[in-house]
Amino acid sequence: MTQSRLEPGLIVANYGRHFLVEITAGERLICHSRGKKSHGVVGDRVLWQASQDEGTIEKIEPRHNLFYRQDDVRTKTFAANLDQVLILIAAEPEFSSSQLSRALIAAEEQHIRPLIALNKSDLTAPFALAWEWLAPYRHMGYDVLPLSLKEPEASREALTSRLSGQTTLVLGPSGAGKSTLINCLIPGALVQTGILSQALNSGKHTTTSTTWYWVDADKTTALLDSPGFQEFGLNHIDPAQLAAYMPDLKPHVKNCKFYNCSHLHEPGCGVIAAVNADDKSDSISLNRYKIYSDLYAELKQMRRY
Numbered sequence: 234m235t236q237s238r239l240e241p242g243l244i245v246a247n248y249g250r251h252f253l254v255e256i257t258a259g260e261r262l263i264c265h266s267r268g269k270k271s272h273g274v275v276g277d278r279v280l281w282q283a284s285q286d287e288g289t290i291e292k293i294e295p296r297h298n299l300f301y302r303q304d305d306v307r308t309k310t311f312a313a314n315l316d317q318v319l320i321l322i323a324a325e326p327e328f329s330s331s332q333l334s335r336a337l338i339a340a341e342e343q344h345i346r347p348l349i350a351l352n353k354s355d356l357t358a359p360f361a362l363a364w365e366w367l368a369p370y371r372h373m374g375y376d377v378l379p380l381s382l383k384e385p386e387a388s389r390e391a392l393t394s395r396l397s398g399q400t401t402l403v404l405g406p407s408g409a410g411k412s413t414l415i416n417c418l419i420p421g422a423l424v425q426t427g428i429l430s431q432a433l434n435s436g437k438h439t440t441t442s443t444t445w446y447w448v449d450a451d452k453t454t455a456l457l458d459s460p461g462f463q464e465f466g467l468n469h470i471d472p473a474q475l476a477a478y479m480p481d482l483k484p485h486v487k488n489c490k491f492y493n494c495s496h497l498h499e500p501g502c503g504v505i506a507a508v509n510a511d512d513k514s515d516s517i518s519l520n521r522y523k524i525y526s527d528l529y530a531e532l533k534q535m536r537r538y
Contacts, residue, residue, distance in 0.1 A: 239280040239291055244273050245445035254281055254288060255445075264288035274299065275443040275457060276313040276400065298343040300402060302335075304466030305535060311459050312402050312443045317346040319396075321405035321414060324351065324359040328406060330366075334479075334524045335465040336404055337375070341478040342470060347375060348395060352410045354381040369518045373480040382413045389417055396448065400455040407461055415446065415458050422446050422458075472532040475525065476504065481517050482525060497526055 245261060246253035250271040254264045264281050266273065267289055273279065278294040300318060301310040318340045322328040333349070340347045349370060354360050364379065371377050378395065382388050396418070405411040415422055448454040476482040476496055488503025489496070496504035510516040 239282050242279050242281050242288075242290075243445070244275050244277045244279060244290075247273070247275055247442035252290065254279065254290070256281075262288055264290050266290055274310045274313050275445055276315065278314070298345055300339060300343055300345055301469070302339060302462070302465045303468040304464065305468060308469070309462070310442065311404070312445075312457050314400065315343075315345050315402050315457075316399040317348055318402045318404055319348045319350055321350045321352060321403060321409045321411055322363075323409040324353040324356045324363045326406075326408045328363075328409070330520060331524055331527070332406065332465050333370075334521070335467055335528070337370075338467060338470065338475070338478045338528075339465070341480075342474075348378065348401075349375055350378045350380050350392075350414075352380045352382050352414075354379045355383055369481060369521055372515075375480075380410075380414075382410045382417060385417045388414070392418065396454055396456065398453050400457070402443065402457040402459055404459050411458070415456060418448055418456060419446050467528065467532065468535050470532060472529050472536070475529055475532065479521070479525060481515070481521055484515060485517070495529065497529065 240256060242254040242256045242264070244252045245255050248263075251263055251265050252273055253261050255261050264279075264287060273290060273293055277296065279290045280292040280294070281288045281290050296313045298315060299310060299313045300315055301308055303309070318336065320333060320336050322333060337347050349367065351360070351363055351367060360379075367377050376395070378391060380388050380391060392414075403411055403414060442460060444458045446456045446458065448456050470478070472495075473493070476486050482496070482504050485503040485507045486494070486496070488506070489499070490501025491499055494502050494504070496502055499505075504517065504522075507513055507515065508517045508522045509519050
């Protein structure tokens with residue numbers, strides 16, 4: 234019996250141990266993993282071969298990066314081989330500064346460029362407060378984009394220049410407008426996905442992760458819709474490296490007296506000296522330092538078990 238040759242493909246959706254793979258011709262078909270374990274994620278380039286009416290993934294090509302979160306129960310992957318992560322928050326409902334910072338740290342650790350988008354600029358007073366609160370993030374060098382997804386044309390224009398030619402994961406809490414953003418850029422995308430999911434759920438497939446969409450006909454720009462989350466665990470981060478993934482803390486580490494400084498209580502700590510320091514243009518806000526100290530304690534605690 235002649236074995237089918239291996240063909241290149243791209244994982245565009247995950248259904249447990251089964252995947253939706255886009256093949257060279259542009260068609261999409263269900264493939265399953267070889268063996269009992271499933272290691273593929275959306276964004277993986279794979280080699281697959283035909284097996285009856287579906288396919289089998291034989292090899293996952295090396296990844297450039299992997300965006301994921303990890304708590305004490307499990308690791309949850311979002312996507313691989315990303316150019317950037319668009320973190321969508323809104324003036325209302327109030328967003329969590331801790332969750333925003335955690336997502337940024339996860340991106341920094343994997344060398345993925347973050348873009349923060351603040352939705353609901355039409356809510357004048359709440360938006361002004363939220364925009365002011367994000368001042369430290371702009372000062373750190375993060376791109377912070379004001380949006381009003383109630384105005385699709387203006388939003389599409391603002392987003393296009395930042396997304397064009399990029400593979401972008403859209404991340405955001407419930408109520409921020411993630412579905413509206415995706416439908417703004419790719420009309421009907423979520424409806425199509427819903428129909429596909431319903432069809433697959435009638436059997437052995439259940440959607441559990443990110444979904445890949447092409448924005449343009451030439452397939453140079455990709456937008457990835459991610460599942461919602463309540464918490465963003467960072468148990469994979471070494472607490473000793475945490476400050477290196479926070480752009481406002483990192484420049485001050487070189488001023489610490491001790492090489493293994495935790496930046497919590499040591500004398501001669503360059504980070505502590507920069508917290509809320511009026512005489513420093515690159516001072517660290519109290520809010521950001523609290524996020525650091527709380528997260529450091531959390532990660533240290535996890536490593537005791």
